[in-house]
Amino acid sequence: MIHDPEKLSIEVTVDDSAAKANVSVSLGLIVTELVINALKHAFPRDRSGKIVVDYRSDDTKWSMSVSDDGVGVSSDPKFSKPGLGTGIVDAMAKQLDAMFTTVAGNPGTKVSITHS
Numbered sequence: 726m727i728h729d730p731e732k733l734s735i736e737v738t739v740d741d742s743a744a745k746a747n748v749s750v751s752l753g754l755i756v757t758e759l760v761i762n763a764l765k766h767a768f769p770r771d772r773s774g775k776i777v778v779d780y781r782s783d784d785t786k787w788s789m790s791v792s793d794d795g796v797g798v799s800s801d802p803k804f805s806k807p808g809l810g811t812g813i814v815d816a817m818a819k820q821l822d823a824m825f826t827t828v829a830g831n832p833g834t835k836v837s838i839t840h841s
């Protein structure tokens with residue numbers, strides 16, 4: 726899947742907060758799905774780039790995002806049909822009472838899961 730590991734990097738930026746055990750299990754599944762998406766879709770044809778995973782929280786709110794500086798989600802619905810991954814992330818975000826949003830990163834894509 727990663728043609729040339731030298732061309733892609735993953736950075737994790739987190740504050741020093743913690744997540745509750747039940748939330749962290751779901752966030753683990755979500756982050757796996759989103760990072761795989763970035764690896765699978767964002768960097769075609771040996772394109773190089775960076776994936777950033779961010780998490781921060783306080784007493785009542787938390788948010789996690791996965792951003793990449795790849796090609797972005799295609800505007801042609803033929804190529805960007807929601808698959809199983811979107812269904813899983815959507816269902817887990819609902820279970821966590823969180824908002825799931827995808828925005829263009831210019832370049833790339835940023836997916837956020839926010840509980841407030």
Ligand SMILES: Nc1ncnc2c1ncn2[C@@H]1O[C@H](COP(=O)(O)OP(=O)(O)OP(=O)(O)O)[C@@H](O)[C@H]1O
Pocket residue numbers: 762763765766767793795796797798799804805806807808809810811812834
């Ligand atoms: N980081 C990304 N960069 C570019 N396109 C993306 C990115 N993430 C998702 N997409 C687009 O959104 C579509 C839907 O993603 P989704 O995870 O639902 O399905 P999938 O990855 O194609 O299949 P599955 O998750 O079931 O293996 C993808 O097919 C792809 O076109």
Ligand SMILES: [Mg+2]
Pocket residue numbers: 758761762808809810811
């Ligand atoms: Mg997917």
